[in-house]
Amino acid sequence: MTLTDWTVVLPVALALGGTALCAVFWWRPVIQSAIGIVITLLMLVSAGVLVCTVATEGPQTMAMSGWPGPFGxxxxxxxxxxxxxxxxxLVGLLILIYNFGDQSSDYRRxxxxxxLLAMLAGVSGAFLTGDIFNLYVWFEVLIIGSFxxxxxxxxxxxxxxxxKYATLNLLATTFFLIATGLLYGLTGTLNMADLASKVAAVDNRALVNVVAALYLLAFGMKAAAFPLFFWLPASYHTPKPGVSAVFAGLLTKVGVYALYRVFTLIFPASDTIFADLLIWIAGATILAGGLGAIAQTDIRRLVAFTVVGGIGYMLVGLALQSPLALTGGLFYIFHSMLISTALFLAVGIAGRLGGSYDIAKLGGLYRARPAFAMMFLVVLFAVAGVPPFSGFWPKVVLVQASLAADAPWLAGVILVxxxxxxxxxxxxxxxAFWDNGEEEPPRATHYGDRVGALMLPTxxxxxxxxxxxxxxxxxxxxxxxxxxxxxxxxxxxxAVLGGSE
Amino acid sequence: MEPILAVVVGILFAITVFLFLSRSYVRIILGIFLLSNATHLLIFTMGGLTLEVPPLIPPGATVPTEAIANPLPQALILTAIVISFALFAFLLVLTYRAYQALHTVDVDEMRDAEPLVEEDGA
Incomplete structure (x- = not known):
């Protein structure tokens, strides 16, 4: 057991430790915020070290209690x-900085x-674990935090x-658990690396397909893929922007990550009947997100639909499965995690300045706050994938990959x-920002005392x-x-099984 | 034994689906509770049933000498029971609070997060 082994669990351990520490200072929200910022900074550093290690030395593992895979x-x-x-x-840190700037009372509860730290522990745990039942446990940790x-x-x-959010998410994780139970019965293992070869060797392909379908259903629900996305625009706009932003940035991406992991490692999409289905789901999600966004008048619901549309692009990468498509999809995941967060934060500031989230009632924000209006425009351009922002390149890669995979209509859907x-x-x-001639100028135009902390994350x-x-x-x-x-x-x-042979 | 349990799991799933189709949210959360219990039973059955052989290795041996019960499904179920119990408790409290605030548990009338366009132009 070396020091690099410990960096594998450090992000999760830090977040859990931070949660416990915050519980000690239960009635001191200011101390809790300080703990949160220190903990997320440490998580950032340890995850950064982990990225460097993995990029140079390949996948890293740590077995709990020293029980090597596939047993432990x-x-x-x-x-x-x-x-x-x-x-x-990074998103956790930025959100905590934003909340420091947003002095409305809800954040000081x-x-x-x-x-938030418990949720970050769940999200990081889901990204780092190599055991599918453990992945289920991290899903539950993150949803209880998000509830x-x-x-x-x-x-x-x-x-x-x-x-609505709780019901559908609980349903999704229960499907996940059902699928995992069936998979364990089929293969006798829960280690994802071990499952890769064991599932390929199972003779009963029909049951394997049933299990894969259940995973697709469970993670598709989590990721807000078509046609299971309705819970997202029904709930993401209701909490404070600092909460919506971290949800939009992290939670759906955990579902997408789980799809990427399960449908490349355990059920390579080419081996199952789901490759074509995934392509349709991806295309329909893109269009549903785009059309839904156009129909909205509440700016928070509008950006919630753009989050749904973004999920579609990530699924295109997974559905095509070529290295080029996967590259585009992964690039889009990283882009979307950051920009969805920024989008909800910017919307939060706009709502704060304008006193409403209804785009018909906002009107004239540009005259009141031109600099903020420019910042908001930049975020919107980044979401829409206008060059030179980060949304542009993954879409180019995905269009290229669709054309290479002989699916020109998919390239068309991406562009549309x-x-x-x-x-x-x-x-x-x-x-929201230009004058609409009739309405009065926005009511509240105060940022509060801590403009810097409010603006810095975006x-x-x-x-x-x-x-x-x-x-x-x-x-x-x-x-x-x-x-x-x-x-x-x-x-x-x-890396997972090497030591056990 | 397995066929009986499989049928029981199937019946529980069927009842769950019936409860989910209800408009009353209380019935829906009862459905969720039943679904998680059905799932635990499913894991138990899928893990393989072995009667009256404890998962113990005789003294001196490093591997089991004869067939033993598989303890892992029970560990999985124990984890899942604790989690589903906690979440069910949360859902009950949430439902009660929602009933206090919204004065209804009819899902058709719960439109506060998504107001209908015709009603108030939102």
Whole structure:
């Protein structure tokens, strides 16, 4: 057991420790915020170290209590998991900084920071574990954290949204558990690396397909893929922006990550009947997100639909399964985790300035706050995938991959989806920021005392987005390396099982 | 034994689906509770049933000398029971709070998060 073994579990251990520490200071929200910021900083550093280790030395593992895989529970990290854990820590840190700037009372409720840290523990655990039942446990950890965050404040709409969110998410994790139970009965193992070869050797392909279908259903629900996305726009807009932002940035991506992991390692889509189905789901999700966004008048619901549309692009990468498509899909995941967060934060600031989230009532924000309007426009462009922002390159890669896979209609859907998103966000910007002639100027135009902390997270993400857009080559290379690890998981499998033979 | 349990699991799933089709949210959460119990039973059955052989290795041996019961499914179920129990408790409290705030548990009337367009132009 070396020091690098410990970095594998450190992000999760830090988040859990932070949760416990916050519980000690239960009635001291200020101390809790400070703990949260220190913990997420440490998580960021440890995940950064982990990314560097994995990028140079290949997948890393740590077996709980020294029981080697496939017998014990193993944490196994490849470049994809490490990169996602890194972005998770970054999003957590930025959200806590935003909440420091947003002084409305809901954030100073005592439960906020511990629940957020518990959720980050669940999300990081899901990205780092190498055991499918353990993955289920992390899913439950993250949803119990998210339930708490969603109802913090206890408004009517929140309770209503929480009921739908909780029901569907519980249903999804129960399907996940059913599938895992069946899979264990079929193969006698729960270790994902071990499952890769054991599932391929199962003779009863019909039952394997049933299990794969259950996983597709469970993770598709989590990821808000078509046609199971309705819970997302029904609930994501109800809590405070600081909560919506972390949900949009992290939670659906855990579902997408689980799909990527399960449908490359355990059930390679080419081996099952689901490759074609995934392509249809991906295309329909893109269009549903785009069309849904155009139809909205509440700006928070509008951006919730753009999150749904983004899921579609990630699924295109998974559905086509070529290294090029996987590269594009993974690039899009990293882009979307950051930019969805920024989008909800920017919307939060807009709602705060305008006193409403209804785009018809906002009107004229540009006159009141031109600099903020420019920042908002940049975030919208980044979401719609306009160059030079980070959303552009993964879409180019995905279009290329669709054409290479002889699916020109899919390339068309990607382009139409991008166009719909652009129309939706341009319409929202025009209505909310330009004068509409009749309405009075916005009521509240105060940022509060801590403008810096309010703006910093969005500005950091915009900076990263521009950086990823202008210097796309290294990002594409990293995503390509992670995609290669998915297409050919032998290094991952050897890292997990190598010691046990 | 397995066929009987398989049928029981099937019946429980069927009841769950029936409860999910209800408009009353209370019935829906009862359905969720039943579904998780059906799932535990399913894992138990899928793990293979072995009667009256404890999962113990005789003294001195490093591997079991004869067939033993598989303890892993029970460990999985124990984990799942604890989790589903906690989440069910949360859902009950959430339902009660929602009933206090919204004055209904009819899912058709729970439209606070997504107001209908015709009603208030939102």
């Amino acid at each position: 529970i193993v944490f196994a990290v490849d470049l994809l998991g490490a990169g996602l854990a890194f972005v998770t820590a 005592v439960g906020y920071t511990p629940l 708490g965050l969603l109802i913090l404040g206890g408004k009517k709409a929140q309770l209503d949204g929480a009921i 989806g991008g166009f719909l998103t652009l129309v939706a966000v341009a319409r929202a910007f025009a209505a 500005l950091v993400i915009i900076g990263l987005s521009v950086l990823m857009g202008l210097a796309a080559e290294p990002v594409v290379q990293l995503a390509g390396q992670a995609a290669a690890g998915l297409s050919d998981p032998s290094a991952y499998i050897e």
